[in-house]
Amino acid sequence: MKTLMHRHASVFALLVALGAAPGGLAYGQTPARPAGVPAAQAPQNTAAPTTRSPEQQRQEAERSAQGQVNQDATAVISETRNALDAIARKDKAAAIAALERATGKANILLARNPLTALIPESVEVVLHDTAPTDRTAITAQTDAVLAAINRRDYALARVLLDSLRSEIRIRTSNVPLATYPVALREAARLLEAGQNDDAAETLRAALTTVVIIDRAIALPLIRAADAIAAAQDLSGKQKAEALRHLAVARTQLEQAQALGYLAADKGASLTAQVAAAEALLQRNQNASAAFAKLRADLGTASDEQSATQRRSRAGG
Known part of the structure; x- marks a missing residue:
């Protein structure tokens, strides 16, 4: 895992320098897979049901920003x-x-x-939701980015970095x-x-x-929060469904960490808290306190992530 996180940190540190961060693919646009780049695995069904769609989340963010x-x-x-x-x-x-x-x-x-x-x-x-959900696929895409950079093929690197977004x-x-x-x-x-x-x-x-300020709201963190809220609502009534939502939350947290939206130590702490909530539910014990701390800590991590700003000038 440390090797994986180090590899991701190296790639995302180059994001701004390569110019991939401010621009990118428009909503609904999927980047073509260049020759030689391994195809991402088919996304697993890990999005929490009954949650807001990515477009609904984008509209909510737009209404807030327009204000x-x-x-x-x-x-x-x-x-x-x-x-x-x-x-x-x-x-x-x-x-x-x-x-x-x-x-x-x-x-x-x-x-x-x-x-x-x-x-x-x-x-x-703008909604960018093109990243693989599977960590193996994210690793393969990351390796392809690094290989492109080593060949000084920065145009390809930008395209590949754009496809590592869920925000x-x-x-x-x-x-x-x-x-x-x-x-x-x-x-x-x-x-x-x-x-x-x-x-x-x-x-x-x-x-x-004119000063351009970019910030990103990580979709995996939103989905994890929605899944945890759903699990808490169901914890006293439908244990199996609650556990399924917690499994979704864990997957979303892992994706957020693999994509660089969540620091390794915070990701480890949050996934450990998910496991603790699962254990309490499995033993039919009250998990209210565990859920409250988990939701509070995830909220803090999400706020810190979305508050990160990158500045540039309209003239480049």
Whole structure:
């Protein structure tokens, strides 16, 4: 297991460097298996029944993320693009009007958020659920990634890394309040001076300073939590069904660990707690306290995982 986890850590450390983390496959899109790459084993039926579908989970995450978007920040970016379009049409009056609107919105943001560096202007929530459920298949795919990297075939490595995901990816674009309003004022000054090309270049450069923040919600951890909740609900009525849900939870935790969403020590602790709950149920003993601790610890691990952020710039 230590060798397996070390191999996975080596691969996922390269994720950002190879550019696989921010982009990836759209929902419903399955990557083609390149020649020479072993086929993943057929997914086992390990998803907990009666749980939310991945698309339902994505929609819930999107509703939550959309609530963080600031409409004034959205207008700042929209008016910046309107100004660029007007400059391209050689419509100076329209460009200046767009910049005035953008600057006005930016000033409102500064007044309302004097201590905030970044204001969300848009969000994209995408489901990536292409990872194998079987640890042997994950190991084979990981080995294929490492082999591709050793051959410097980074394009193939990106494709293979994209297929090692089971997550809801939330990408938020943020206006940097410290610099963006300055760029708007400079572009307006250049326009007034008749330096249209320089004004357009200033606006294009400003758009590249938008800060992209990516975070991922691991689907195996959501499924494990749903399965544990179902097991607890059934523990006093249908022991066999409760044990089946706990088996699902264990499989999901193992997948989360193999895919790098869960640290080895936390994964070991959670799976041990699942085993303890199973033992109590097998002996027809009260497992309420065991379930309460398991759900609390898994909730903490899930919160820590989903709070991890990776930043980049819109301009690369």
